[in-house]
Amino acid sequence: MGKGTGDARGPGRAGRVVTLAAAAAVALAATTGCGRASTAPDAASPPPSAAGAATPSPDATTASSTPSGPPRPDAAIPQDPRKLARALDRTTRAMRAAIGSWTKDGDPGHGRPPEDVVLLTLYHQRLCRYAARHPATAERAFAELTPSVAAQARDDATAVRELLSLAHPVTGKVSFKLRDPLPADVLLGHFKKAGRRFGVEWEVLAAVMLVETKFGRVRSASSAGAQGPMQFMPATWRAYGMGGDIHDTGDAVAAAANYLRASGAPGDYRKALHAYNHSQAYVDAVLLHARAMKRDVRAYYAYYNWQVFVLVPGGERRLTGPGLA
16 A cells, blocks of 8 residues: 555645634544544544634524525524425435536536535535434424435434534643545545455445544544544554555555454444444444445535534534635
């Protein structure tokens, strides 16, 4: 496995450091490192950019969608089940159409995603985060959706809820090393190459990287010492990294596939993922995201655009994506 093969810099890939002085907990990126018991996973592998958009809660934002375009970054989240269902239906359909246009006529192998894809996936992510925190309202909304739209929303909301259950606060001043991810199809190539080499489903590898570092947006070491885009503990890396660079995306994805294969995949993904992170909630979340990608590859391109959030007193703060100072 060559070194430095996966992370050639492209436009906008410069790293950055964001410091939070208030207590916070990472809400989605969840791990203390490959092969290590999970004690504070959400606090361990945090995220991205400027100290913008602190909101009391996902349902309390006040801005609205533009009349003829995609939702604004801070568009309001409906709290009524029927309105939530309509927002999920409208957003999911528009998001899928925008992703279809991007993958067919755009160039997901280079550069950044189109603005409409970024804004629609952000709003869909925020809708699912609200649904994760309000399961009774969410289930009433899901019951009004078509099976395809409901399946994605339910899987995403459940996965988010599982990861939120693992969140622990980070106190004091905390700095996060962040950078833009590699282009979507470059990452997809790494997942498929490693999957073929080790007999591991590429969707599982993609789901692990989504949960660990939001596809490489987070470059901080965890509180337990896990490193790189797939969050390996150094000792585990020495055993499974095959001489590669722990911070190189291609090397890290291949090492994750190697580790999962040695731990039971593809015969028993639950066992393999539990070895990767000793948390049943983590295992469930990864498999839910993987299932969504197997059902519809457009889910991969949606997850690629998911942003990083941290929990703050009284709500949460988004650290990456559009609309931040």
